Amino acid sequence: MNRTTAFFFDEMSLWHSASSHALTLPVGGWVQPPAGSGHAESPETKRRMKSLLDVSGLGHHLHMHSAAPASEADLLRVHGHEYLQRFKALSDAGGGDLGLQAPIGPGSYEIARLSAGLTMAAVDAVLKGLADNAYSLSRPPGHHCLADSAMGFCFLANIAIAIEAAKVRNGLGKVAVIDWDVHHGNGTQSIFEARADVLTISLHQDGCYPPGDRGEQERGRGAGLGTNINIPLPPGSGHDAYLHAMNRIVVPALERFQPELIIVACGYDANAVDPLARMLLHSESFRLMTRCVRQAAERLCQGRLVLVHEGGYSEAYVPFCGLATLEELSGVRTAVDDPMLALVELQQPKAALLAFQKQWIDHLAIGVTH
Secondary structure (H helix, E strand, O other): OOOOEEEEOOHHHHHOOOOOEEEOEEOEOOEOOOOOOOEOOOHHHHHHHHHHHHHHOHHHHOEEEOOOOOOHHHHHOOOOHHHHHHHHHHHHOOOEEOEEOOEEOOOHHHHHHHHHHHHHHHHHHHHOOOOOEEEEOOOOOOOOOEOOEEEOOEOOOHHHHHHHHHHHHHOOOOEEEEEOOOOOOHHHHHHHOOOOOEEEEEEEEOOOOOOOOOOOOOOOOHHHOOOEEEEEEOOOOEHHHHHHHHHHHHHHHHHHHOOOEEEEEEOOOOEOOOOOOOOEEOHHHHHHHHHHHHHHHHHHOOOOEEEEEOOOOOOOOHHHHHHHHHHHHHOOOOOOOOOOHHHHHHOOOOHHHHHHHHHHHHHHHHHHHO
């Protein structure tokens, strides 16, 4: 069944520069300048994904849009005035380090506003019934950004900004945010952890980023107690472990919460060849996780589902994972075959290790429901 899928993208979002780095290491001292693309958060993963959508023909089935940048009023619903002033001043001065592993370049402030605007427009399109679901190819990402501090390649909290705008403009009530980026969605969690109207769920590699962060015991606070769930998964978790976590923890949590909208912080860095993680997902994993949340959205909130691009740092493999995700969203299957799928399927954890991983997930599930 074909669905109306809106796709939000702007070439300018790919022009954000993180200055001279080798992966995540600033060039200098013992760190040699790279011969290739440099910083891990490269525009090429997103550009190559968009290119594959185009050449596969899937782009013809998507409703393509750009969007206006988020306004200062939109940003101030989430971020402090002093932080925004500091961000703009550093951007205007040519860039530098805005926070922990958060380097920016000239114009990054305006590009980050555009990234937030794309996310806002995707949410708005779904809530107004202009699309069945939507995907925002936002860059820079946002799920690590705190209200008053940049972190981990994230400078504005795109999803939080879009949620707050939708509450003001569309009267949006309860929202669920599922974050399957391989790194803990600590920024989104921190912004909403005292709120009962936003459920935040993060599936991430245990201790990967922020370094040492697990989040297992962090369930929210005050009015938001019980509306934050963290699922730290062991390094080496693959397709079956993630789907077990989705079915055992994520979907039941959605059913208990009964959201009016589901947003996915859609990072692809749990793929098997990502340089910043140690997980074993492949394109079919992202297809089936997308199917899982799509079907939940159809049961719970009239299909209202928005995916927002976060991490994913393998230039070769992110495009195939993203294509599978958007095929599932739109209901259109292309002729593209994933050239790495067979290899990654052979690398999946065998029975004994998978049993341990599922046992760990079952343990986490007990903690969530009690």
